[in-house]
Amino acid sequence: MKKRSMILISIITMLCMTACGSSYSAKSMDNGAYYDDVATADYAYADTPAMGMAATTEAYDESIAYEPEPMIEEAAAAVPQAETVTENEAKSGRKLIKNVSLDVETTDYDSLIAALPEEVENLGGYVENMNVYNGSSYDEYRHRSANITARIPSQKLNDFINSVGTKTNITNRNEYVEDITLTYVDLESHKNMLIAERDRLTELLSQAETVEDIITIEDRLTGIRYQIDSMESQLRTFDNKVDYSTVNISVSEVVVYTPTETVEYTVWERISNGFGESLEDVGTGLVNFFVAFVTHLPQLVVFAVVVAIIILVIRAILNRDPERKERVAARKKARKERKAAKKAAKKAKKDVTNEAAPDAVSDEKPISD
Numbered sequence: 155m156k157k158r159s160m161i162l163i164s165i166i167t168m169l170c171m172t173a174c175g176s177s178y179s180a181k182s183m184d185n186g187a188y189y190d191d192v193a194t195a196d197y198a199y200a201d202t203p204a205m206g207m208a209a210t211t212e213a214y215d216e217s218i219a220y221e222p223e224p225m226i227e228e229a230a231a232a233v234p235q236a237e238t239v240t241e242n243e244a245k246s247g248r249k250l251i252k253n254v255s256l257d258v259e260t261t262d263y264d265s266l267i268a269a270l271p272e273e274v275e276n277l278g279g280y281v282e283n284m285n286v287y288n289g290s291s292y293d294e295y296r297h298r299s300a301n302i303t304a305r306i307p308s309q310k311l312n313d314f315i316n317s318v319g320t321k322t323n324i325t326n327r328n329e330y331v332e333d334i335t336l337t338y339v340d341l342e343s344h345k346n347m348l349i350a351e352r353d354r355l356t357e358l359l360s361q362a363e364t365v366e367d368i369i370t371i372e373d374r375l376t377g378i379r380y381q382i383d384s385m386e387s388q389l390r391t392f393d394n395k396v397d398y399s400t401v402n403i404s405v406s407e408v409v410v411y412t413p414t415e416t417v418e419y420t421v422w423e424r425i426s427n428g429f430g431e432s433l434e435d436v437g438t439g440l441v442n443f444f445v446a447f448v449t450h451l452p453q454l455v456v457f458a459v460v461v462a463i464i465i466l467v468i469r470a471i472l473n474r475d476p477e478r479k480e481r482v483a484a485r486k487k488a489r490k491e492r493k494a495a496k497k498a499a500k501k502a503k504k505d506v507t508n509e510a511a512p513d514a515v516s517d518e519k520p521i522s523d
Contacts, residue, residue: 249335249392252308252399256318257326263298263407266321270302270403277314279306279398300405305398314401323411338392345385352378 260266271281283303306314318324352375359371419427447454472478 249338249396251332251395253330255328255402257404258322258324259406259408259411260322273317274304277310298407302403304401306401308399311399325412348378348382
């Protein structure tokens with residue numbers, strides 16, 4: 155009885171491995187990256203005691219002519235093979251993961267930041283991540299920005315994007331759609347096959363008579379349950395990504411919207427627009443200079459006071475030197491003497507001019523009538 159139980163378990167395990175191999179070979183080209191991991195997890199149990207014991211049993215019974223009983227054939231047939239799903243069959247229920255990235259501008263930053271989460275909740279979604287930057291006092295313009303990651307029901311994705319477009323100026327829009335239909339269907343089919351194998355092994359466990367058989371079957375059941383839980387977790391993740399699209403929104407606060415439409419201007423229109431922009435830049439620069447000057451006025455006053463104190467200290471230190479005092483006094487005396495000499499020269503020149511004027515008048519002869 156022990157020998158027959160071991161052979162029964164070996165045949166069931168080998169048939170399950172054959173069914174998995176036939177299913178995955180049909181989709182290896184489309185989903186190779188994902189199913190390499192699943193296949194590795196699934197068939198890693200080939201090295202477990204169950205397989206080792208089965209191989210030992212087969213080697214031991216090579217010289218014995220043994221014909222399997224009908225019970226073994228029924229057990230093998232009880233495990234269904236994984237169905238191969240074609241691309242045409244999967245088209246009826248597409249599994250599409252949609253991701254959208256938006257770069258938007260706004261002139262009313264506070265209202266937009268308050269309205270976006272509310273809009274997401276009204277559509278039945280939720281905000282997954284939100285990062286708000288309120289600017290820095292060291293920035294000249296102090297523009298604010300925010301990054302929001304929202305999960306929106308797939309059916310209402312376009313409604314949300316249109317709503318964002320009415321509230322902001324969309325400067326960049328990027329959409330990416332990933333089709334996971336074949337991966338999802340194959341994964342679900344493989345999970346169902348493992349569930350059938352689990353149920354059959356559970357039935358065999360109730361019929362096991364020895365401790366060794368019970369341990370072998372329970373070991374295999376543990377591995378199958380782990381695979382089923384892992385696949386169900388992956389399927390739930392797929393369902394969440396399909397049902398809720400991911401929208402990444404990058405918000406920037408601006409004064410004037412960036413033109414999103416290409417317009418061809420004439421030469422005079424370009425000159426007029428350029429001149430107007432230059433005047434606007436000059437006005438903005440003057441306003442910014444005035445604001446910066448008034449803002450930093452206390453710092454400028456403190457700086458001027460410090461400079462004045464340094465100059466007074468240096469002058470006081472220099473005035474303590476007696477030789478320097480003599481040099482300073484000599485320079486002052488020389489300046490006074492030069493000024494006095496210049497005044498004396500000017501006065502003498504003026505006196506000479508006044509004395510020469512009467513003589514010139516007396517030398518003139520009167521004119522007779």
